[in-house]
Amino acid sequence: MENIAEKNIDTRPIKVEVKNLTKSFGDLLVLDNLNFNIRQNEFVCVVGPTGCGKTTFLNCLTRILEPTSGDLLINGESADPKKHNLSFVFQEPSIFPWATVEKNIACGLEVKRVPKDEIERRVDRILDLMGLRDVRKAYPKDLSVSTAQRVIIGRSFAMQPDLLLMDEPYGQMDIKMRYYLEDEVIRLWKELGSTVVFITHNIEEAVYLAERVLILSNKPAGIKEEVIIDLPHPRDITDPKFIEYRNYITDQIKWW
Amino acid sequence: MxxxxxxxxxxxxxxxxxxxxxxxxxxxxxxxxxxxxxxxxxxxxxxxxxxVRHLPAPTVIFQTFIEKLHSTVPDGNTLGQNVIASLQVSLTGFFFAVLIGVPLGLLMGWFEPFDSFVRPLFELLRPVPPIAWIPVVVVFLGIGLKAKATIIFLTVFVSCVINSYAGIKLTSRTHINLMKTFGAGTWETFFKVGVPSAMPMVFTGLRVSIGSAWSTLVAAEMLAAKAGLGYMLQVGRGVGDARIVVLAMVTIAALGATLSALLNTLEAHTLKWKEMR
Missing domain, CATH: 1.20.5 (Single alpha-helices involved in coiled-coils or other helix-helix interfaces)
Structure with missing residues (x-):
């Protein structure tokens, strides 16, 4: 695996630096001294066994939780949601039921005090990209679960975030919907040039999406290994190389 | 296509x-x-x-209703005057209670220090039944509109505060975190996420309290009122005219139902987004 990684040396500038990130709740050490970088416009998947601290890891990145020690730098500055443009797709449904589809997509931009005409332009673009034009005035109660999820993903991409964090966004979807939304994320990522950290426990999903996969070890979580997936998008899950990657990561992740 | x-x-x-x-x-x-x-x-x-002397028939009540539209016997007011007097009292009290109670409940539910500061007083005042306030209110405010509206105010206030408080406490943690990652401050999150999340409960509070406002009215009008449906009921009882008593009851019922229907319409309009079963 390592020789494949060395073939392509990434020259994109570093966007996010995670330095000695440690988080403990009382005596319970959850994240143990994580160090890694994410480059501009990179798509990184984080995989690890259930309960290893994946969500805590994300919550530290967005400052929902303060790390116990260590820091996260974006463009060389300590990450701060007020200053940086972060966006988070939560595992739980996070659509605002009281707002229409377009208002939901616009809400993060409003918080960021983006000018009105710019908000309109970006919302229109996302509505087009996500095929939500027909339901722009609809309330979430009238949407299917998967459409609602598309709104949420659209909302986070509309921010044109410095860093987009996704926490098992497709955990509760059936396989068809998942494939569809995975392609959607890839398309948006390419189209808008965002930097994405995608958390999942689904190894196939990670190999399908990521340019680079970070494998977390069991609690307390540390980075066990980085795997660069050197396959062009869109990927074919039946490609022998794809299967090779998948099996390799599965072997690495095994904690039993 | x-x-x-x-x-x-x-x-x-x-x-x-x-x-x-x-x-x-x-x-x-x-x-x-x-x-x-x-x-x-x-x-x-x-x-x-x-x-028949104890319970007049609906047709008789209807006749009395027609008569009472212009007759001032026995309480000195036409039915219309009584209705206006009662509406004035109950809506004044209701309006001020909502204006103060809802924001107070929302702020208490959102800002913990504020909650700790206000809650003890609120919890102490809450168990006192509104009618028990009557003597104190009479001493300070007399027996006019202000006094009666204050009694209504006290009734409505409590349920407004409690429901708004409970409503905003139900705000989803995910929604709050989402606003946080967008970089929103506490106040912005309060207005954009907390308040809309609380609205269904706020409306439940309003619906409960418009009912209790109306039912406390009769008690408030025992304060030597000169007009009002409660007053009319009292006089009717005094002179032993069951028709007047039942007419007052029916009018209270009809107005109460109308007010709550208006409130429902307002709710349906404001909470278009809410899933109704």
Whole structure:
């Protein structure tokens, strides 16, 4: 695996630096001294066994939780949601039921005090990209679960975030919907040039999406290994190389 | 494409007709229940199962209603004057209680230090029944509109605060975190996420309290009022005229139902987004 990684040396500038990130709740050490970088416009998947601290890891990145020690730098500055443009797709449904589809997509931009005409332009673009034009005035109660999820993903991409964090966004979807939304994320990522950290426990999903996969070890979580997936998008899950990657990561992740 | 659209249009029309039929049917049931109730009442009186002096028939009440529109016997006011007096008292009290109670409850539910500061006082005042305030209120405010509206205020205030408080406490943690990652401050999150999340509960509070405002009214009007439906009821009782008493009751009922229907309409309009079962 390592020789494949060395073939392509990434020259994109570093966007996010995670330095000695440690988080403990009382005596319970959850994240143990994580160090890694994410480059501009990179798509990184984080995989690890259930309960290893994946969500805590994300919550530290967005400052929902303060790390116990260590820091996260974006463009060389300590990450701060007020200053940086972060966006988070939560595992739980996070659509605002009281707002229409377009208002939901616009809400993060409003918080960021983006000018009105710019908000309109970006919302229109996302509505087009996500095929939500027909339901722009609809309330979430009238949407299917998967459409609602598309709104949420659209909302986070509309921010044109410095860093987009996704926490098992497709955990509760059936396989068809998942494939569809995975392609959607890839398309948006390419189209808008965002930097994405995608958390999942689904190894196939990670190999399908990521340019680079970070494998977390069991609690307390540390980075066990980085795997660069050197396959062009869109990927074919039946490609022998794809299967090779998948099996390799599965072997690495095994904690039993 | 156009064929498909035509078909869609057709089934949409079918659906609308179906819905209209269903609504008509429900409206019919609603009317039916009132009619059946009145018919039984009328029959009970006609067949003299109760004394007519104790319970007048609906038709008699209706006659009294027509008379009372211009007659001032026995309480010195026409029915219209009484209705206006009562509405003035209850709506004044209700309005101020909502204006103060809802924001207070929302702020208490959102800002913990504020909650700790206000809550003890609120919890101490809450168990005192509104009617128990009457003597104190009379001493300070006399027996006018202000005094009676204050009694109503106290009734409505409590349920406004409690429901708004409970409502905003139900705000989803995920929604709050989402706003946080967008970089929103506490106040912005309060207005953009907390308040809308609380609205369904706030409306529940309003619906409960408009009911209790109306029922406390009779008690408030025991304060030597000169007009009002509660007052009319008291006088009717004093002179032993069951027609006046029952007419006052029926009017209170009808107005109460109307107010709560208005509130429902307002709610349906404000909470378009809410899933109704």
């Amino acid at each position: 156009s064929v498909k659209q035509q078909e869609l249009e057709k089934s949409w029309q079918q659906y609308k007709t179906q819905q209209r039929k269903k609504n008509l049917y429900y409206a019919f049931l609603t009317v039916l229940s009132v009619v059946v109730f009145l018919a039984i009442w009328e029959a009970v009186v006609r067949f003299q199962l109760v004394n």
